[in-house]
Amino acid sequence: MTDIRMVAVDVDGTFVRHDHTFDEGRFRTILACMQERGAQFVIASGNQYWQLRDYFPGYDEQISFVAENGAYVKDHAEVVYAGAMERDVVLKTLEWIEGHPDIENVMSCLNCAYVERGRMREDFFEFMRTYYHRMEWVDSLRDVSDPVLKFALAVPLDLTMAYYDEIRSTLTAELVPTTSGHGAIDLIIPGAHKASGLKRLAERWGFDQSECAAFGDGGNDIEMLRWAGRSFAMANAAEEVKDVANTICPSNEEQGVLSTLEELFGL
Numbered sequence: 001m002t003d004i005r006m007v008a009v010d011v012d013g014t015f016v017r018h019d020h021t022f023d024e025g026r027f028r029t030i031l032a033c034m035q036e037r038g039a040q041f042v043i044a045s046g047n048q049y050w051q052l053r054d055y056f057p058g059y060d061e062q063i064s065f066v067a068e069n070g071a072y073v074k075d076h077a078e079v080v081y082a083g084a085m086e087r088d089v090v091l092k093t094l095e096w097i098e099g100h101p102d103i104e105n106v107m108s109c110l111n112c113a114y115v116e117r118g119r120m121r122e123d124f125f126e127f128m129r130t131y132y133h134r135m136e137w138v139d140s141l142r143d144v145s146d147p148v149l150k151f152a153l154a155v156p157l158d159l160t161m162a163y164y165d166e167i168r169s170t171l172t173a174e175l176v177p178t179t180s181g182h183g184a185i186d187l188i189i190p191g192a193h194k195a196s197g198l199k200r201l202a203e204r205w206g207f208d209q210s211e212c213a214a215f216g217d218g219g220n221d222i223e224m225l226r227w228a229g230r231s232f233a234m235a236n237a238a239e240e241v242k243d244v245a246n247t248i249c250p251s252n253e254e255q256g257v258l259s260t261l262e263e264l265f266g267l
Contacts, residue, residue, distance in 0.1 A: 002264045005211040007034065008042040008066070008198050008224060011052065013217040014234055015043075015257050020055070020130075026258045031062065033265050040205060042066060044194045046150075046178070046186050046220050048108055049074065051133040066197030068108055069178060069188045069220055071149035073197045081200055082110055083192045084147035089174040093151055093187060094141055096170060103163070104154040106132060109146035114138045124154065151175070151187040160185065179219040186220065195223035213264065215249070215257050217241060232260060 009015045016022050034041055041063045043052050049067040053060045065074040073081040085093075090107075097105050104124045107114045113132040115125050117139055129135060131152075138144060155163045160183050167177040167187065175187040202209060210229035214221070217237035225231035225244050233245035234252055242248055250256030261267075 002266070003211060004039060004213045004230060004264060005207045006040045006042060006198070006202060006205070006213070007261065008044040008194070008212060008214040008228065009257050010194075010216040010218065010221050011043060011045045011047060011055065013236060014215050014221070014252055016055070017253050017255070023255055023258055026255070026262070029267060030258065030261050030265065031059070033267060035062070037265070039265075040064060040201070040207075042198065042201060044198060044214070044216075044221075044224055045069075046152075048113060048132045048134065051131055054133050064201055066194055066201070068149045069186055070193040070195070070197035071189055072110070073200050075201060075204055080204065081197070082147065083149055083189045084110070085149075085175075085189060090148050091142065093171060093175060096167075097151070097153070100163075102156055102159075105141075106135070106152040107141050107144065107148055108132065108150040108152055109144065109148050111146050112136055113152075114141055114144050114146070116141045128152075128154075149189075153185045153187065155183050155185055157183040159183075193223045194221065195227035198224055198227060215260070216245075217252065232257075 031041055044066040045052055046069040049065055049072050052065055052067055061077045064076055071083040097103055104120050106128055113135040115137055117137045164177050164185055176190050178186050209227055212228040213230040214224045214228035215232045216225055217234040222244055231245040232247050232249045233242040234256055235248055236251040249260045
């Protein structure tokens with residue numbers, strides 16, 4: 001019998017296939033087995049909680065969530081942490097973004113995500129609705145009073161690392177950039193990442209990090225893979241992610257997380 005008491009999985013590129021589906025029958029069997037053994041299943045993603053919840057209809061109070069790269073943590077039905085950026089940090093970040101017209105931006109907040117009318121394209125809004133199931137147009141992001149959890153930037157793919165480095169040098173005291181591939185850069189609250197969210201849950205449940213297994217594929221998974229006692233990078237993961245993981249498992253298209261969990265829990 002495995003000694004794993006908590007399983008944390010990234011979603012895009014890790015748990016779901018490219019069409020955002022997964023084998024629900026296999027997942028249901030695995031989750032029932034984990035619950036029987038007192039093990040917890042955690043979704044750990046940079047995505048919005050409302051989107052993640054919709055991926056798991058009917059399960060949202062049976063599992064837990066570390067959303068928005070650790071800025072929002074939910075223990076089954078209870079929200080246990082919601083980070084919020086200071087107002088001056090929000091304004092400084094918006095000023096920097098406005099100085100780079102080739103960057104498109106979603107400001108992700110506690111209750112909703114917001115896109116600024118006039119600056120962002122309609123097709124960008126429609127594309128981002130895949131990841132933000134609660135999202136609205138506003139005339140100015142500066143007027144939003146909803147607590148800000150994260151900025152999600154879409155930058156030209158060939159400039160991803162250049163912008164990553166510029167953000168680190170310009171906003172390094174206020175926010176931390178993290179990449180998830182395809183020109184996506186999230187700006188997160190320092191210390192609020194996936195590993196910090198998992199640590200909050202592990203402490204609540206009385207679990208040691210050695211009893212945690214984590215699965216990921218992108219740069220924003222590195223902290224949690226380093227933190228977890230058992231870490232798995234997907235076969236489709238970036239090389240720097242594979243370098244920090246204990247084990248490489250089959251790709252998301254092959255449902256590698258489910259296959260590995262079936263082995264770990266003897267199914």
